[in-house]
Amino acid sequence: MTVAGNGREAVIRVRGLRTQFGDTVIHDDLDLDVLSGEVLGVVGASGTGKSVLMRAIIGLIEPRAGTVEIFGRDMKTLRARERREVERRWGVLFQNGALFSSLTVAQNVMVPMKEHTKLSQQTMAEIADYKIDMVGLPPDAADKYPSELSGGMRKRAGLARALALDPDILFLDEPTAGLDPIGAAEFDELIGELQQTLGLTVVMVTHDLDSLYAICDRVAVLVDKHVTIGTIESLLQEGHAWIHDYFHGPRSREAVRSGED
């Protein structure tokens, strides 16, 4: 894994993206660059297609137009084998963890390893153990089924599975939604720490202003089917009404204040 901060080349490059469901256009002519080693927050009002954008990038939704390049390769033109190569270099945490409910937490973490590596069963089990410890779950969680876990633990388990193959890019869909403030702050800290030690590129869809201030290097705001991207300081100067309201609202000011403490 390359180290954070040195390379500034774009690992994800979206050009002219257009997605629509029926007649409803979600994104139109959208451009987005995600730089290597950065934490990018994606925000926007409900229904502006934050999750849809993430799904379009990871190929769960076919865009109507435009290209998505990851590691400089156009996802649409890749053959199945090359796609798998790219897929093993990213990890995705879905909103509610999306753990396989018929498998234990440890088995969930081992699924990507079984699929993509030739490691022995024993080694995979050991790797699963330390990943589970790394995301802050107690050791006895390994043998539990997802239905026996709380929402916060399920997210951590989902993160352990997303990190199973030591990915270069981590996609997080609302990682702190539904967590209590202390749990959310811990989760932010965990992501930040992992990002720094592993040099990950993180794309994080979120509503949580505290997360934005705590760990994001840049923020992409979805407005009017496009993306406005920049650091929080530069977005504070932005004239667009929604962006202004978002970063100058009472909650945002609160987050700034607590961030400065």
Add this chain to the structure above:
Amino acid sequence: MTERSDRIATRRDENGLTLTLSGDWTIRTADGLDRTLRAVEGAGGRAAIDLSGIERMDTTGAWLIERTKRALQDGGMQVELRGASGDHTILLDRIETLCTEPVEHLPPSSGLARFLNRVGRGTIDAMIEARDLLNFLGITTVATWRSIAHPGRIRFVSLVSHLERVGLNAMPIVGLLAFLIGVVMAYQGADQLRAFGAEIYTVNLLGISILREMGILMTAIMIAGRSGSAFTAQIGTMQVNEEIDAMRTIGLDPIEVLVLPRAYALFIALPLLTVYADFMGLLGGATMSILILDITLQQYIERIREVVPIWAFWVGLIKAPVFGFVIALVGCREGLKVRGSADSVGRQTTKSVVVSIFLVMALDAIFSIFFSAVGV
């Protein structure tokens, strides 16, 4: 003495054991490294692991190094890591804090214990299932009486929509099935009876068996597989989604809103489908009889009216609403028992179909005993 593998060089000399690591230490390369490292052994003395040649490292690589360090320490050695770059040091320091206590997993149980466990659990589950179903029958019966006393509370829109789904939409497949059963029975019957020169009795066989048993049984099994399972999956998914809890907090009774419309719908639809299946079955029999027995349709109908008592038809039909009600009850009950996950929806749906078909068969046997006791 020096041994070399691709990225691991092992040297033993007077200073102790030295492992010199180089190249990429990531999950992609971990497989070969893992096996080589497991073979490294040391007893007492000092060991050094030289990391200066490592180019790329991720958590898996860092963990392999950490694991080797711990294994050597457990063997009584003093282990020193040296030459790691700054980023690798951060990573190794992080990994060092993980899994410091050995993780204890649940031991897998032995074959016999697991077998006995399953048998015991299965037996108790079956008894609980029977008790629950009886309990649910009671709850539903009370709710039924209440809704008959206050017909305004029956959800007619829901009832009609379910009637369409379980009744009208099932007609093509039920009809086809019954027709084919008629064809098969006519063919097989004629084949066997020809040996006695009694081919004409094929029509007796057809009429009585289709009207009394085959029509209703085939329809009930089809509907248990088609609609009973759908009820379980619908209600089960609502349960996972917490929709049922939401209903309760708003003051809606799930029995009244979800169960009764489905139960009434099958109570009405199954007899209608049975009449239709009887007709299609006899039609299938007629088609085959005309082809192989050399009789006309006219003769076939006359023969049926002559030899098949009208009671055979009623015996089949009386069972239909009972079967319908039972299938709906089991389907809804299993749906309400879903807890938490997609896996649970699947399990309960399977159970719903198995239990409802079993109950249909068991009730059919009881009906047979009853009818032979009263002499029809």
